[in-house]
Amino acid sequence: MTTPLTLGAGEARSRLHELTVIDVRTPGEYAGGHVPGALNIPLDQIRHALPDIRHAADRGDVLVVCASGARSETACRVLADNGIDTATLSGGTGAWAAAGHDLQRPQGGARATWGMERQVRFTAGTVVLLGLLLGVLLHPAFQILSAGIAAGLVFSALTNTCGMAAMLAKLPHNRPGRADLDDTLTRLRSR
Known part of the structure; x- marks a missing residue:
């Protein structure tokens, strides 16, 4: 099993305009702040989104992001097992924010939950x-x-790994609504 390619926060920021960024955290975590332009596809929905992620990867580089890098590495391995090359953000959104880069929050007053x-x-x-x-x-x-x-x-x-995190991710505030995921996949297809 190979380790996915990693980008540091500085390199990712300089290439942000050419990357499709996929945030694999829960919707609640995503609402708390994400890399600008990132699309939220929670880790447990990655397999469902494979065709759309493959489509995005065929048109350019895909960067997978989470809070610290652990979940994004898991997502990158799943994607690699399905023939999709991606990179992960070293240190995740924590490293992004620590480097002084701004985090974007959804418009419309989406309520942030704890990470x-x-x-x-x-x-x-x-x-x-x-x-x-x-x-x-x-x-x-x-x-x-x-x-x-x-x-x-x-x-x-x-x-x-964290079994408790996997169980907590199934709580309603951590789950995307069907319409939210469909909207995200539509936006991913149009990139």
Whole structure:
């Protein structure tokens, strides 16, 4: 398995006019700020969008973006497995913003939600705290909740995957509406 080509924030910014940028974060994260001109196709929708992404890649370079680079690398591998060459933004939108580049926000007052990493930290912390409190107040067996979250976090770090993020991505505020995804794919086809 090859590592996808990466572009730094500076190089990506200088080439932004010639790139098709696909943001694979959840719609909530995307609404919180994205690389200017990026189209939102969440990671779990990439396979559905393959024909349209292939069409865009046939006409020019495609840059895949997420918050830190992990999800965009996964998306690039899926695309490469389907014969589509892409690059990823090294460090994601975090590195983009840290380099002093502006993030664009959707017009029309789209409500931003917390980034996925923050959602995972909140959920993990809540379940650990709940397990400890219930373990002290009701029965020690509830502490298994805390141990399960700890084991999941270790597994997540070792494999660079996150099952909790995958589950949280299915919540309504993290899912694109059918019309939103169709609109995005139409815009991708017209580039």
